Amino acid sequence: MTSPGPVVDVKRPLVFLAVAAILSLGGFVLPSLHGNGSAAASGEQAATKPRPPSKPDCGTVRESLRPVGPLPSPQALPSGSTMARIKARGRLIAGVDQGKYLLGYRNPQTGQLEGSDIDLVHMIAAAIFGDPNRVQFVVRDIADRVSLIEQGQVDIVVNSFTVTCLRQKSVEFSTPYTTVHQRLLVPAASGVNEVEQLAGQRVCTSIGATNEAVLRRLPLHLQVVTLPGIPDCVVALQQGKVAAVSSDDAILAGMAAQDPQTKVVGRALAETRYAIGMSPKHVDLVRFVNGLLERGRADGSLAASAHKWLGEQLHPVPAVPPAKYRD
Amino acid sequence: MTTQSPVLRRSRAAQWTGPRTPARLRRIGVVLTLASLVTAVLSLVGGTTRTSAVTDVGNRDTSLTQVAGEVYQALADADAMATSGYVSAGQEPAAVRTRYDADVTRAGQRLAQASRQVGPDDPAAKPLDTMITGLPAYAGLIETARTYNRQGLPLGQSYLAQASTQMRTQLLPAAEELRRAEVTELNADYRQASALPVAVVLFGLALLIAALDFSRKEFRRTRRRLNLGVVAACVAVVAGLLWWVVATASTDSALAEANKASDAATALDEARTFVLQARSNENLVLVARSGGSASDQGFTDQLDRLRADDGPLAKAAANGVDVSTIRTAARAWTAAHKNLRTADDAGRYADAVQAAVGTGKGSSGAAFTALDKAVSDAGGTARARLAAATDDASGATTLLAFGPTVLFALAAAGFAIGVARRVEEYR
Numbered sequence: 001m002t003s004p005g006p007v008v009d010v011k012r013p014l015v016f017l018a019v020a021a022i023l024s025l026g027g028f029v030l031p032s033l034h035g036n037g038s039a040a041a042s043g044e045q046a047a048t049k050p051r052p053p054s055k056p057d058c059g060t061v062r063e064s065l066r067p068v069g070p071l072p073s074p075q076a077l078p079s080g081s082t083m084a085r086i087k088a089r090g091r092l093i094a095g096v097d098q099g100k101y102l103l104g105y106r107n108p109q110t111g112q113l114e115g116s117d118i119d120l121v122h123m124i125a126a127a128i129f130g131d132p133n134r135v136q137f138v139v140r141d142i143a144d145r146v147s148l149i150e151q152g153q154v155d156i157v158v159n160s161f162t163v164t165c166l167r168q169k170s171v172e173f174s175t176p177y178t179t180v181h182q183r184l185l186v187p188a189a190s191g192v193n194e195v196e197q198l199a200g201q202r203v204c205t206s207i208g209a210t211n212e213a214v215l216r217r218l219p220l221h222l223q224v225v226t227l228p229g230i231p232d233c234v235v236a237l238q239q240g241k242v243a244a245v246s247s248d249d250a251i252l253a254g255m256a257a258q259d260p261q262t263k264v265v266g267r268a269l270a271e272t273r274y275a276i277g278m279s280p281k282h283v284d285l286v287r288f289v290n291g292l293l294e295r296g297r298a299d300g301s302l303a304a305s306a307h308k309w310l311g312e313q314l315h316p317v318p319a320v321p322p323a324k325y326r327d
Numbered sequence: 328m329t330t331q332s333p334v335l336r337r338s339r340a341a342q343w344t345g346p347r348t349p350a351r352l353r354r355i356g357v358v359l360t361l362a363s364l365v366t367a368v369l370s371l372v373g374g375t376t377r378t379s380a381v382t383d384v385g386n387r388d389t390s391l392t393q394v395a396g397e398v399y400q401a402l403a404d405a406d407a408m409a410t411s412g413y414v415s416a417g418q419e420p421a422a423v424r425t426r427y428d429a430d431v432t433r434a435g436q437r438l439a440q441a442s443r444q445v446g447p448d449d450p451a452a453k454p455l456d457t458m459i460t461g462l463p464a465y466a467g468l469i470e471t472a473r474t475y476n477r478q479g480l481p482l483g484q485s486y487l488a489q490a491s492t493q494m495r496t497q498l499l500p501a502a503e504e505l506r507r508a509e510v511t512e513l514n515a516d517y518r519q520a521s522a523l524p525v526a527v528v529l530f531g532l533a534l535l536i537a538a539l540d541f542s543r544k545e546f547r548r549t550r551r552r553l554n555l556g557v558v559a560a561c562v563a564v565v566a567g568l569l570w571w572v573v574a575t576a577s578t579d580s581a582l583a584e585a586n587k588a589s590d591a592a593t594a595l596d597e598a599r600t601f602v603l604q605a606r607s608n609e610n611l612v613l614v615a616r617s618g619g620s621a622s623d624q625g626f627t628d629q630l631d632r633l634r635a636d637d638g639p640l641a642k643a644a645a646n647g648v649d650v651s652t653i654r655t656a657a658r659a660w661t662a663a664h665k666n667l668r669t670a671d672d673a674g675r676y677a678d679a680v681q682a683a684v685g686t687g688k689g690s691s692g693a694a695f696t697a698l699d700k701a702v703s704d705a706g707g708t709a710r711a712r713l714a715a716a717t718d719d720a721s722g723a724t725t726l727l728a729f730g731p732t733v734l735f736a737l738a739a740a741g742f743a744i745g746v747a748r749r750v751e752e753y754r
Binding site: 013020098136140258259 | 417
């Protein structure tokens, strides 16, 4: 020690304590013994498919292909034909909907698909297999109907599929089996009778349907809301998120049947025809299906199916249009 | 004092100032006494903080973290059950309905429990609000779907789809946010609970050095051992410091175990979420009849994430959980699921549905149930481990707030008395 003399001094303990105080102030940043804990799970991201922008129609609709000769029996399908290939596979793969009541829907009590579109699928399966139930149903959003055919994932699409010139670029349609009119579904108490009363309001229709362009062409500044399917639009209507749903009368009839507080109103905003969609590569299948439809027109089974499903809802029941061919 | 001479009384200030030895001694005595008291206060503050942090780990955090995990699972399970009920046509199976109801009830109870513990400014408040308002809306959509189903009308599936979307885009992300917030909070408390209070240690050591330095000088000057008061004070300081060191070491080992158990429980929560979401995906793909491998990717993704090298099972294993049963069950489900998809893709839809809702050996339904049970059992074991470890940690902090404080206060008294004795000798 350098301190002069053996005398105690208060400075030394004060220095010790001051050092302690300074270190303490700096010491609050002492690293902890336990670092970061486990990272938690990452959330699920909602996947939304990009939708192609709707393009304007491209011109006039082409008629379908004429059936050749009498319909072959399931035992005598031409070898090498698309039908024979489907038969060898053991099942017909059909793109349908399961949400459109009375047209193509899943009966929640049985889990089975039913409706007038589904009847057509069974008719075609019966003609190929002799058994109407040899079917694999594939359900996708209606916006994906064309791509199902383009990618060869299904043999046929029977899903309120309106014939348009634009779709004919990648889809070969059968002859039409029904004529429908685009109208409106509104709350029964709304007092709305015509689309003009909805000017500036929110009107819902499904993504990828022809109805959207019709609505946008109206000079009423409608706020057009699009959802994956018409049933989703009906849910939105019931929840008061939209003022009306616009779609084809056959579809809307099935929706009104599920909710007595809604009704189908208004003049026809557009008239279109439904047909069965197939690949342009399967010309033989298209002619075969047209032969079946011709038989259905002749023996009244197409009209009977329409009457069975839509008779209570639509007056008059949509007529089965006559077949026309381009060849 | 009354016996003192007038001369001494006049020079009262001189007792504390000036170069005379008694004045120096007095000054040192005061400094040592005050420093002891400061250390006592620091120890009290540090001990109280530590005790409350350990209590928080044991109470609010552990329970809220658990609540957050349970809410997540209850919600994901409710959704898996709702979609299962839809896959099986007609009246949904009673077991599925019961489990859905129990899930919604449990989620509601846990949310109520959590909201009682969370203040309005807590980061957990926002996701809690989202879930508390979103859950009744979700349940309403599910009930509407059921009503339509019972009437044989297909509009129910649109309500189910909307409910499922709300679950995936609102409720589950909020549950996830709550869980993350609570895990962060828990880790912060672990840090606080296991840190040695630096100020107490530094002040205690400085005090000890100052006292020993003073004693050494006094010994050199007077050739006399210091008196009992100062010795007792030094012993008390040493004892107080040792108390802190020992308590910290034992709290730390208990907290390290608690932290491991907590990480394991969190990882298993996460694992169960993947399992439930894979189940929902399996159901939804069947409901949507959307065949093909594209939409089935969700199932594979969830199970891949479950089994990834940095996935929840690996994390649980690293934290002392035996995951071999879970891995076996996951393999079995993957195989059963593959059979289901093969059936569906080959057009045998009815067989695929049967495999999904079935309870028979080799069915996907049974394999899912077995895996789900294995994961939740392991989670329960990890939670029991966590509870035991936090109990140990709070046992180690018993009296920590007061024990060392009392010792440092005794040291203050010891220095005061001891130095005063020495000053007396200069009368």
